[in-house]
Amino acid sequence: MKIIIMGAGLLGVTTAYFLGRQGHEVIVLERQKGPALETSFANGGMITPSQAYPWNRPGIFRKLLAWMGDEDAPFLLRANAVLPLLGWGISFIRNSGMQRYLLNMQKNAKLAAYSLNILKQLRQQHDMHYDETDKGTLKIYKNDKSLQEGLQLSERFSDAGIQFKPLNGQEVLTLEPALNDVSDDIMGGIYYPDDEAGDAYEFCRLLARQAEINGVQFKYQIDVIGLECSAGGISGVESTAGRYVADAYVLAMGSYSALLAKQVNIYLPIQPVKGYSLTLELNGWQTGPTIPVIDESMHAAVVPLGCRLRVAGMAEFSGYNTDISQSRIDNMFRFVSTLYPEFAAFLDRSSALQWVGLRPYTCDGVPLLGRTPLNNLYLNTGHGHLGWTMASGSGKLVADLISQRETALDISPYQLDRF
Ligand SMILES: Cc1cc2nc3c(=O)[nH]c(=O)nc-3n(C[C@H](O)[C@H](O)[C@H](O)COP(=O)(O)OP(=O)(O)OC[C@H]3O[C@@H](n4cnc5c(N)ncnc54)[C@H](O)[C@@H]3O)c2cc1C
Structure with missing residues (x-):
């Protein structure tokens, strides 16, 4: 079969790789100069089945209202995005009821756990290295109430096979001595031993190369501008480099998938949620952190990636705007310097990658x-804050579906017709 994949982020690259392995003729159309140069470029780097719950948890509506307009808030709803x-937004709030939230959390946990296994297989098979670590994730808490809530949530996840270990303040420091300077602020933590981390961009670059070895063609600097529709299916893709035709098409353009799907009257309930990251050189800091740490109170994380630290967080509803707000960047510098005061002596702000x-x-x-109402158009998108965590498994599932192979997980809970 000839297949066109639109988008070469984490989801486009993994889908292309598996379809190529399954013997198809695959073409990937991507507007950037290479793979993973948009949202998959400098994300938090965490592969965390343990954090696979949706953000619209019970009580989110009140919190969003309280945070509205506050530039320092972890979730920011800008007035012009309302x-x-x-x-x-109405569906987002409706899904924050406890019953739906727990159901959605289970769906994500299943996919994330499957995905981590596939990722491990890929790593072993191709001897890929992308500053990966398999030391788990440490989540720290500053007060008992949020620690207890975190523990309750983790209990729910243990049904999906996700291990966790509650830690008191001293145990947190034993696990991550780099937190010593802030020991007074840490009430306790939760350790998730099975999580991993790594550089998503490097992974995509390496996997795209493997896909090319299997014959997949990546066509860069081509903007997909339209879909042609006839007889209940897609008959071609319009692009800045002309028209492309295939037997099947996969939409994997991240937040932009919704805009293209709208052209063929398919509503994808996807909105862009802006996040920030800093990538900082360790500059010889020998006693730096070795485990990714999530600070629950800040909704932000610091993740060691080889000789760098990735600091990631913030969620801003401001449409497709990708401007960098200096106050948010300052917040992130403040966050990492507060968590690791010793780093101040090594931190070089001028060489930081702000993203x-x-x-x-x-x-x-x-x-x-999976499937859409158009018979040869498939989706692999909408992974929110979990795209790296779920990429390898999602790519394999969508490829297996298109190739009419048995999928390891039932794909129906993830299909568009659930709405
Ligand atoms: C700050 C931040 C931190 C994050 N941290 C984590 C984390 O720690 N763990 C985790 O699991 N996930 C994390 N994520 C989420 C994860 O990065 C995303 O879910 C994932 O990158 C989405 O991948 P994608 O392939 O769907 O989209 P993208 O990476 O955006 O790929 C889509 C591709 O489509 C291309 N494209 C778009 N429109 C067109 C067009 N018209 N024509 C041609 N090409 C087009 C784009 O150039 C892009 O390359 C984080 C995200 C952010 C923002």
């Missing part, structure tokens, strides 16, 4: 995989 968010990305967020916090 109108375009209306329909999506924003748009998380493609569905209104129920679960990605969109």
Whole structure:
């Protein structure tokens, strides 16, 4: 079969790789100069089945209202984003009821756990290295109430096979001595031993190369501008380099998938949620952190990636705007310097990579995989804050579906027709 994949982020690259392995003729159309140069470029780097819950947790509506307009808030809803968010926002709130939230969390946990296994297989098979670590994730808490809530949530996840270990303040420091300077602020923590981390960009670059070895063609600097539709299916893709025709098409353009799908009257409930990251050289800091740490109170994380630290966080509803807000960047510098005061002596702000990305967020916090109402158009998008965590498994599932192979997980909970 001839297959066109639109988008070469984490989801486009993994899908292309598996389809190539399955013997198809695969062409990937990507507007950037290489793979993973948009949202998959400098994300938090965490592969965390343990954090696979949707953001629209019970109580989120009140929190969003309280944080509205506050530049320092972890979730920021800008006034000019309210109108375009209306329909999506109502579903987002509706999905924050306890029952739906738990159901959506289970769906994500299943996909994330499957995905981590596939990632491990890929790493072993191709001897790939992308500053990966398999030391788990440490989540720290500053007060008992949020620690207890975190523990309750983790209990729910243990049904999906996700291990966790509650830690008191001293045990947190034993696990991550780099937190010693802030020991007074840490009430306790939760350790998730099975999580991993790594550089998503480097992974995509390496996997794209493997896909090319299997015959996949990556065509860069080509903008997909339209879809042609006839007889209940897609008959071609219009691009800045002309028309492309295939037997099947996969939409994997992250937040932009919704805009293209709209052209063929398919509504994808996806909105962009802007996030920030800093990538900082360790500059010889020998006693730096070795485990990714999530600070629950800040909704932000610091992740060691080889000789760098990635600091990531913030969620801003501001449409497709990718401007970098200096106050948010300052917040992130403050966050890492507060968590690791010793780093101040090594931190070189001028060489920091400051970055924003748009998380493609569905209104129920679960990605969109598989079939659409058009018979040869497939989706692999909408992975929100979990695209790296879920990429390898999602790519394999969508490829297996297109190749009419048995999928390891039932794909129906992730399909568009759940809405
Ligand atoms: C700050 C931040 C931190 C994050 N941290 C984590 C984390 O720690 N762990 C985790 O699991 N996930 C994390 N994520 C989420 C993860 O990065 C995303 O879910 C993932 O990158 C989405 O991948 P994608 O392939 O769907 O989209 P993208 O990476 O955006 O890929 C889509 C591709 O489509 C291309 N494209 C778009 N429109 C067109 C067009 N018209 N024509 C041609 N090409 C087009 C784009 O150039 C892009 O390359 C984070 C995200 C952010 C922003």
